[in-house]
Amino acid sequence: MAFLVAGAASGSLDWGGLLTSAVWDAPRQRFGATAMIWGTAAVATIALAVAAPVGWAVAVAVNEVAPPRWRRPLRSGAELLAVVPSIVFGLVGVAYVRPFVAQVTGVAGGDSLLAAGLVLAVMVLPTIVAVSVDALAAVPDATREAAAACGLTRTEVVRSAVLPQARRGMRAAVLLGLARALGETVAVFLVVGRADGRLPRSLGGVVDLLARPGQTLTTKLNGPESVLAGTTGAHWAALCGLGLVLLAAVAALTVAGHGRRSAAPARARLRGARRARAGRDRAARLLLWAALALPFLAVAAIALVAATKGSRALDPGFWWAAAEGASGGGIRGQLAGTAVLVAVAGLIAAPVGLGLGLLMSEYASPAAGRWMRTLTLTLGGVPSILLGLWGYWLFSTRLGWGKSWLAGSIVLAVVAVPPVVVAVAAAAGALPPARREAALALGLRRNRFVRSVVLPQAVPGLVTGLLLGLARAAGETAPLLFTATVFNGAPVLPSGVVDSPVASLPTHIFVLAQDAADPEALRVAWGAALALIVVAGLLVAAAVPARRRLHRSGG
Amino acid sequence: MTPAVHLKDLVVRSGGRTLVGPLSFRLDRGATLGLQGPSGSGKSTTLRALVGLLPPPLEAQGAVEVLGVDVRSPSADLPGLRARAVLVGQTPMVFPASILANAAFGLRHVARISRDELRRRTEAALVEAGLWDEVADRLHAPADQLSVGQRQRLCLARALALDPELLLLDEPTSALDPAATRTVEETITGIRDRTVLVVSHDQDQLARLCAGVVDLAQA
Numbered sequence: 001m002a003f004l005v006a007g008a009a010s011g012s013l014d015w016g017g018l019l020t021s022a023v024w025d026a027p028r029q030r031f032g033a034t035a036m037i038w039g040t041a042a043v044a045t046i047a048l049a050v051a052a053p054v055g056w057a058v059a060v061a062v063n064e065v066a067p068p069r070w071r072r073p074l075r076s077g078a079e080l081l082a083v084v085p086s087i088v089f090g091l092v093g094v095a096y097v098r099p100f101v102a103q104v105t106g107v108a109g110g111d112s113l114l115a116a117g118l119v120l121a122v123m124v125l126p127t128i129v130a131v132s133v134d135a136l137a138a139v140p141d142a143t144r145e146a147a148a149a150c151g152l153t154r155t156e157v158v159r160s161a162v163l164p165q166a167r168r169g170m171r172a173a174v175l176l177g178l179a180r181a182l183g184e185t186v187a188v189f190l191v192v193g194r195a196d197g198r199l200p201r202s203l204g205g206v207v208d209l210l211a212r213p214g215q216t217l218t219t220k221l222n223g224p225e226s227v228l229a230g231t232t233g234a235h236w237a238a239l240c241g242l243g244l245v246l247l248a249a250v251a252a253l254t255v256a257g258h259g260r261r262s263a264a265p266a267r268a269r270l271r272g273a274r275r276a277r278a279g280r281d282r283a284a285r286l287l288l289w290a291a292l293a294l295p296f297l298a299v300a301a302i303a304l305v306a307a308t309k310g311s312r313a314l315d316p317g318f319w320w321a322a323a324e325g326a327s328g329g330g331i332r333g334q335l336a337g338t339a340v341l342v343a344v345a346g347l348i349a350a351p352v353g354l355g356l357g358l359l360m361s362e363y364a365s366p367a368a369g370r371w372m373r374t375l376t377l378t379l380g381g382v383p384s385i386l387l388g389l390w391g392y393w394l395f396s397t398r399l400g401w402g403k404s405w406l407a408g409s410i411v412l413a414v415v416a417v418p419p420v421v422v423a424v425a426a427a428a429g430a431l432p433p434a435r436r437e438a439a440l441a442l443g444l445r446r447n448r449f450v451r452s453v454v455l456p457q458a459v460p461g462l463v464t465g466l467l468l469g470l471a472r473a474a475g476e477t478a479p480l481l482f483t484a485t486v487f488n489g490a491p492v493l494p495s496g497v498v499d500s501p502v503a504s505l506p507t508h509i510f511v512l513a514q515d516a517a518d519p520e521a522l523r524v525a526w527g528a529a530l531a532l533i534v535v536a537g538l539l540v541a542a543a544v545p546a547r548r549r550l551h552r553s554g555g
Numbered sequence: 556m557t558p559a560v561h562l563k564d565l566v567v568r569s570g571g572r573t574l575v576g577p578l579s580f581r582l583d584r585g586a587t588l589g590l591q592g593p594s595g596s597g598k599s600t601t602l603r604a605l606v607g608l609l610p611p612p613l614e615a616q617g618a619v620e621v622l623g624v625d626v627r628s629p630s631a632d633l634p635g636l637r638a639r640a641v642l643v644g645q646t647p648m649v650f651p652a653s654i655l656a657n658a659a660f661g662l663r664h665v666a667r668i669s670r671d672e673l674r675r676r677t678e679a680a681l682v683e684a685g686l687w688d689e690v691a692d693r694l695h696a697p698a699d700q701l702s703v704g705q706r707q708r709l710c711l712a713r714a715l716a717l718d719p720e721l722l723l724l725d726e727p728t729s730a731l732d733p734a735a736t737r738t739v740e741e742t743i744t745g746i747r748d749r750t751v752l753v754v755s756h757d758q759d760q761l762a763r764l765c766a767g768v769v770d771l772a773q774a
Contacts, residue, residue, distance in 0.1 A: 068611050145608055146648040150713060151638025151660025160664065165651060275667070278632070 003393050004243045004386070011237030018241050026225065031238035033245065037212040039113055040246075043188060046117025046182040046210070047124055049099035052174050053210045053459035054121075055128030057291030059170070062129070063136040064158045065288050074131055078295040082126035083540050085303055085475025087506045088529045091513050092302060093119040095309070095522070098191055105211035110188075111193030113214040117548050122298055126176040129295065131176055131257075136162060148186030153281035175257035176298065176381075179250045182411040185218040186506075194219050204345055217246045221385050222478050231397045243386050249536020253376060307524075312527030314327035323488070323503070331528050336492045337405070337502030338535065341484065342474050345416055346408035346466060352413070353420025353469075354448065354462050360421065361428040362450050370415040373425070380418030383551035387411050396483055403501035405494045410485025415476055416469030420462060427461025428454050467543035471536045477506040487511045505532040557623040559584045559640075559721045559750045560605060563615040567600050567609065575600050577617065580769045582752055584720070589761030590754045592771030594607040600646060601771070602723045605752075606642050607633040622720055624768045638665040640721040641714035646730055647706035649698040654690050657698045657709055678714035684708045685742040704735025708742060715746065722751045728760065738763060 014031070021032025060076045074185075097118050102110030139162050147161035163170075178497045195215020200206040221242060229235035321330025360372040388411060395407035431454060439453045485507040494500035505528050512525035558629040559582045566576035575597035592599050604615040607626050619626040623635045638661065647664045649657050662668075668676070681687045686708040690701075698709060707730065714722060725744065728736040743751065743764055755761050760767050 141647045141652070142644065145610075145642075146644055146650075146710070147660070148608060148634075149606065149637055149642040149644065150717060151634050151641070151665045152661070153634045156634075160660070161650060255586075260762060277634070277664075278565065281634075369584050 003390050004240045004247065007231070007240030007245055007393065008237050010232045010240075013234070013237040013241050014038070015241065018238060019245075022197055022347055023198050024220075026235050027230070029234050031234070033238075033242055035219050036217050036242065038180060038199055038213050039192070040216040040218070041105065042113045042194065042206075042210060042214065043116045043120060044178055045218055047113060047120035047181045047378075048174060048178055051119035051124045051128055051177060054291055054294055054511060055173065056132055056170055056440040057174075058129045059132030059136055059290035060123075061288035062160060063133050064162060065154065065285055072187075072265065074292070075130070077299070078129045078292075079126045080299045081122065081295055081302075082130075083471065083536055084299075085477075085506060085529075085532055085536055086123060086184060086187045087475060087509045088302065088306065088533060089119050089123050090190035091509060091525060091529050092305065093187060094513050095305070095313040101211065102136045107211045109193070109213075111191060111213045113192060113210050114210045116188045116192040116216070117210075118212075119191055120181045120184055123184060123187060125298075127180050128173045128177040131173035132166075132170045135173065138169065140167045143543070146350070153277055153282040154196055155281040156277070156440050172257045172259075175253045177256065179253035179381050182246065183218065183250050183381065183385070184254070185222045185383065186510055188216055189222050190246070190510075191221045192216060192219055193222065196220075205210040217242050218383055218385050218478075221246075221389060222481070226389060226392065229481060231393050239389075241517065243389060246383060247386055250383060251378050254378050256375050256484070257478045272383050293457055301495035306530045306533055307354055309523070309526035310528075310530030312523055313374075313530040313534075318527055322492075323508070327524060329524070331505065331508065331524075333492050333503040334505045334508045334528060335489060335531065337485065337490065337504045337537075338474060338492065338506075338532075340405055340502055341408050341412055341504055342470050343408070345473050346470050347425065348410060348413035349416040349420055349469060350462065350466055353417045353465060355426055355457070356417070357421045357424025357429065357461070357465075358450060358458065359443050359486040360453065361425040362446070362454055368417065373422075376418050376421045379414070380422075384415060384476050387414055388482050391479060391480035391484075401497060402499040403484055403486060404497050405484055405500060405502045406497050406506075408480045408502070411479040411483055412473040412476060413459050413475045415479065418464035419469035419472070423465025423468070424458045425461075427458045431457050464543045467539050471539035472544070474536050474539065475506055475532060477510050480504055481510070488491040488520075503520040505535070556584060557620070558582060559586075559622060560588075561620040561754065562605075563618070565601065565604060565619055566616045567597060567604055567613055568616070569613050574613065575604070575771075577704070578769075578771065579723075580659065581667050582721075582750065584750050585748070586767070587751045587753070587765040588773060589765035589770050590752065590763050591758060592756070594756055596771040598756075598771060600628045602642060602725050602754055605723060606637045606640055607631070608637075608642065624766050627773060631733040638717055639719055640723060641717055641719040642723040643714050644726065645726040647703060647710045648700070649706050649709060650697060653695045654701070654709065655694040658712045660713055660715055665717060676718070677712075677716050680712040681709075683715050683742075683746060684712035685745065686712055702735070704731050704738060707731060707735070707739055711739070711742060720750060721747070722749055724751065724753045727753065728755075728757055736760075 005453040018031055018033045020034060022035040023030050023032045035555040057077055058326055062071060062078065066074055093115060097115045098110035101115040102108060102113055143161050143165065144157055148155040148254035152160065194215050196215050198209055198214050199208045199213065221239060226239055229239055318330045319335060320332050322332050323329040360369050391407050395401045395404060401407050439449055484501060485504045486501040490501045490503045494502050509525045509528045512521045561581050563579050564577040577621045578601065590601060593600050596694065598747060600613065602607050604619060605621050609615060615627060621636060621640050624631055650660060655677060657674055658681055663673055681690065686705060689705060701709060706725065728739050730737060742762060754763050755762060
């Protein structure tokens, strides 16, 4: 990410102005970011105010209230939301959340910080649930038994014995959810309104502004300015400054979040028993079950909407016909482009991820391994819009590739590498110590040992991580917009590297979704969205058997 | 008066496998009974079945009546029963909180009493568990600073604070060295006027602690 520093340094950036002024006026060379920082903070706060309590409740319901044999399916179900590409959330936001906000607040259009916050709330929910469930599952069962053996109800066991030990991890879940919320780009872009310079002047103004269009750091970077600014000079420097502010916030949250996942002692106060314990227990459990239903309702609603609105995609002709004009036609070129981008990204990410994963688990010293792990997780948390800017700066401009499928693939490979590294290292780490010792006791040298003992163990991890990483990469929009794709006029398959753009499903949807007034454009967008969900879903579904094998062999 | 424990043909199964039983015995109020058997014979499982704490997929069959409560009935108030028939686990599990908070842990949830009363009964339990002299000057210190033997007695105090009608002790000294074992045994014999069911693999210990012994290997 050094390019951001170099970019910010290239044009005498006034940091004081950037961090204190709300006026962003490129022609007059005035660059103040406080309105965007306020927008980002407002959107993320709304998202977490909704997602944190719901996510915690879902996690408690999954791990503490539901019968143990339901735990894994319930958890996987709640995490299905993470499979839905963000561009689809953007589309849902355009079609439903925006009108909803317009109706509730009475502000025409509905493009607003509030709409963006609500869309984001659903998007960060899977992160909060997954990390919170991990934190709860790490509390030993002996704790629950010891508390239940004193006569506590289920709710009291959770509140007094389990939560004090899981609290740190559940707070970390919110930090990681916040990091995700700050970095999200396209879904917010479609519903936030992108109005510059709005900053509340009073407390009442805050509420009023939430219902009105705003701008966030990511949506600014995803806008046309990034391409118009050139890659030197004051304007580019200011944009890189925005990127640095965003990156610093996200990286700090990611590191803090992963650092805090371990349990720590908590303090308990002496307090007498509450009234109506059995009633409270029943009410709390009911509430938790209700919360558990929410992510499933969201998944079902998105599936239903995509299936009905995207009925175009049920017609095979839609998949094989070429796109026509500004809104019509099929998605042949987009499908082929996405396939090329994802396949090449996979070819790059597999060896790089495998190598880094083995390096981390087998060769690095414990301290270096921890550093690599932190770096990997941080890279995984970097907002993809920043990866897109990096690709634009390096490949499209510095190397003069213009828009190129290879640039897009390399950027998508960066998206896919962190899950591969983590999965490979986890699979290698799951090697039973006895088997490790037995092999080393035979006098195997390290390289030989890694090749014949660790590598076979790590392959399922490689496959799982790669498929999950590529599923995420297939849905990425922001990194492709500046580096690889065009809406019209790309050949089905590219020839050469320089100035050879492709089309892709997510960017296609992105462009169509901004033309919300044209019903035909929206029909094609939903059809393409359904196709994209199918592609991402197939990649994830393919990862499930590999993951199961991994769990079996890992014990 | 109903017996403290009345088991008739208790069988505990996990899937198709039988882990315990069929087992029948009766423990009268005010009496002490030992459950003896080699490891793996289902002693701990039997204790958990008595208060409905079998971890799934374990399931109990047969008639299980504890303090007049039919444990297997779906309408049984199990939290209420567990506050009267307190199980002390094999490994001394302390919560990440102070010594005092650990001893008060069950009582503060179960009984609606004033803070002073809570404090008084908790301290009395620490005395009865034979721990008071060792912790009186550091009640607010974290409980995980205690030695394993002290933790075991803290768990005992946590149970005694509830003033239980029945104490279920699962291998109360298995984690302890001989000196700590002696201290805990003295504590248990000191609380004689309660109904106690002790599980142990150590015949001599049961002979020291209990009036009667049921051998699971022969039952």
